[in-house]
Amino acid sequence: MNNMRSILTAAFLSFIIFNQCYATDDKDDFIKRTRPLTINEIDENLRVDDNFQLYFNGNKVITENRITFDWWVNWAVILGGIGAFIAGIITLVEFLIKRIGNN
Numbered sequence: 001m002n003n004m005r006s007i008l009t010a011a012f013l014s015f016i017i018f019n020q021c022y023a024t025d026d027k028d029d030f031i032k033r034t035r036p037l038t039i040n041e042i043d044e045n046l047r048v049d050d051n052f053q054l055y056f057n058g059n060k061v062i063t064e065n066r067i068t069f070d071w072w073v074n075w076a077v078i079l080g081g082i083g084a085f086i087a088g089i090i091t092l093v094e095f096l097i098k099r100i101g102n103n
Helices: 002-024 027-033 039-045 071-102
Strands: 046-048 054-056
Touching: 039 046
Parallel strands: none
Antiparallel strands: 046 054
16 A cells, blocks of 8 residues: 555656656756655655645745646546445435335
């Protein structure tokens, strides 16, 4: 579980860094100037405070641009959440029907 959290954190951090750097820099120049982070570096140095501010190696990570998604991504997330909720209700009803039917 801890390893999965580290992998997801690394993927999220990579997304933020790439989004910020590709917006202003040339892709080839960015790749030459940087290197990937290891899982150990992320586990030892990456922290989030109570206000969800991201810190790396004790320093606050400042992003200049707010991450935004297209409208259809926002709607897909909302519809996915609604679908998951409805599926949960249906599963609960099926469970209750089977349980009541066995009594």
